[in-house]
Amino acid sequence: MTDLLQGFEFAGIPSRVVFGAGTLAQAGAEVERLGHKRALVLTTPGQADDGAALARALGDLTAGTFFDAAMHTPVEVTQDALAHFRAVGADCVVALGGGSTIGLGKAIALHTGADQVVIPTTYAGSEMTDILGQTDKGAKTTQRGPEIRPETVIYDVDLTLGLPAAMTVTSALNAVAHAVEGLYAPDGNPILSMMGVAGIRAIRDGLPALRDAPTDRDARADVLYGAWLCSTVLGHVSMALHHKLAHVLGGSFGLPHAETHAILLPHTAGFNAQATAAQLAPVAEMFGGSVGGGLWDFARDAGAPLRLQDLGLTKADLDRAAQIATQNPYHNPRPFDAADIRTLLQAAWEGTRPDP
Numbered sequence: 104m105t106d107l108l109q110g111f112e113f114a115g116i117p118s119r120v121v122f123g124a125g126t127l128a129q130a131g132a133e134v135e136r137l138g139h140k141r142a143l144v145l146t147t148p149g150q151a152d153d154g155a156a157l158a159r160a161l162g163d164l165t166a167g168t169f170f171d172a173a174m175h176t177p178v179e180v181t182q183d184a185l186a187h188f189r190a191v192g193a194d195c196v197v198a199l200g201g202g203s204t205i206g207l208g209k210a211i212a213l214h215t216g217a218d219q220v221v222i223p224t225t226y227a228g229s230e231m232t233d234i235l236g237q238t239d240k241g242a243k244t245t246q247r248g249p250e251i252r253p254e255t256v257i258y259d260v261d262l263t264l265g266l267p268a269a270m271t272v273t274s275a276l277n278a279v280a281h282a283v284e285g286l287y288a289p290d291g292n293p294i295l296s297m298m299g300v301a302g303i304r305a306i307r308d309g310l311p312a313l314r315d316a317p318t319d320r321d322a323r324a325d326v327l328y329g330a331w332l333c334s335t336v337l338g339h340v341s342m343a344l345h346h347k348l349a350h351v352l353g354g355s356f357g358l359p360h361a362e363t364h365a366i367l368l369p370h371t372a373g374f375n376a377q378a379t380a381a382q383l384a385p386v387a388e389m390f391g392g393s394v395g396g397g398l399w400d401f402a403r404d405a406g407a408p409l410r411l412q413d414l415g416l417t418k419a420d421l422d423r424a425a426q427i428a429t430q431n432p433y434h435n436p437r438p439f440d441a442a443d444i445r446t447l448l449q450a451a452w453e454g455t456r457p458d459p
């Protein structure tokens with residue numbers, strides 16, 4: 104929770120949100136509401152059928168489709184998509200998918216100023232943010248800007264019913280990580296802290312049921328609602344050690360996004376909890392009294408991966424990862440040096456339960 108005497112700033116939440124079940128049917132009305140007539144529909148090859156169905160449902164509002172979105176927004180894919188956007192005379196994008204598809208829509212918006220209607224199908228949380236991560240020749244860079252933030256976000260619980268089990272749990276923990284880091288962010292505020300705590304709680308309540316019943320609509324609704332709240336937090340504050348480490352492991356070692364977040368979270372949150380006991384008290388309360396250990400137990404019970412070594416990171420990579428992660432200074436509530444990070448990474452690599 105923000106220290107009220109230190110003061111805070113809050114400028115509201117700029118994106119329009121439509122949440123519910125069956126809300127995909129409102130996509131056309133939302134395009135028209137923004138004053139547009141020619142949408143480029145985006146998704147990945149794996150979701151091409153859903154993208155094509157959406158394009159058909161939009162009817163005359165569809166100017167074209169582009170189903171080649173890829174992880175970490177490679178600039179060459181963006182160039183192809185931009186060429187298509189211009190060739191079909193599109194005036195907005197409709198992005199249906201996870202963070203990869205949403206990233207492509209943001210990149211098109213950055214270059215063209217196009218409005219975005221975004222329909223997330225994972226819990227990763229890119230949709231409510233003004234952040235774009237792009238890769239060029241293997242190097243990932245991140246930027247923020249108002250033109251990157253989507254104008255309209257449609258959350259449709261029904262689109263998440265088929266999210267594979269592994270992706271469900273890692274993606275939900277990815278969302279929790281945004282809210283945890285938001286609770287101790289120097290630019291946070293009480294409204295965002297409230298949203299973050301509510302987001303974590305909704306995911307804590309909904310996720311366990313999905314292990315045995317992945318199409319439980321009430322549980323899916325809880326987790327998607329939580330993901331929205333956590334994404335909103337991510338979209339308004341700066342992140343710290345957790346997101347830095349995830350960025351390093353993804354960018355420099357090619358580790359998969361959601362799994363890496365899921366494995367790191369108990370270790371980074373447990374590490375920072377020692378300097379942020381008051382801010383993370385609601386998290387400790389929700390997870391059996393301990394931030395790191397409690398999150399680790401929750402992740403294990405939900406079926407999450409627990410060891411970085413299972414993602415292909417070798418023991419020899421740990422020194423270099425610790426060194427890269429401590430090269431440039433950045434805000435973190437608990438001071439650290441390379442040895443601290445090396446110890447943290449070792450524990451995450453082995454999958455040991457953090458204490459506390």
Ligand code: NAD
Binds near residue numbers: 225235265274337
């Ligand atoms: P993703 O978008 O790469 O999706 C992974 C795979 O799952 C894809 O093949 C996708 O088509 C498929 N998929 C997605 N939803 C599905 C569903 N409901 N059913 C079946 N398959 C489905 O994964 P992600 O974790 O959502 O996103 C990761 C990317 O998003 C990374 O590049 C990350 O950097 C970025 N990201 C950005 C931000 C931001 O604010 N800029 C925030 C979070 C994540």
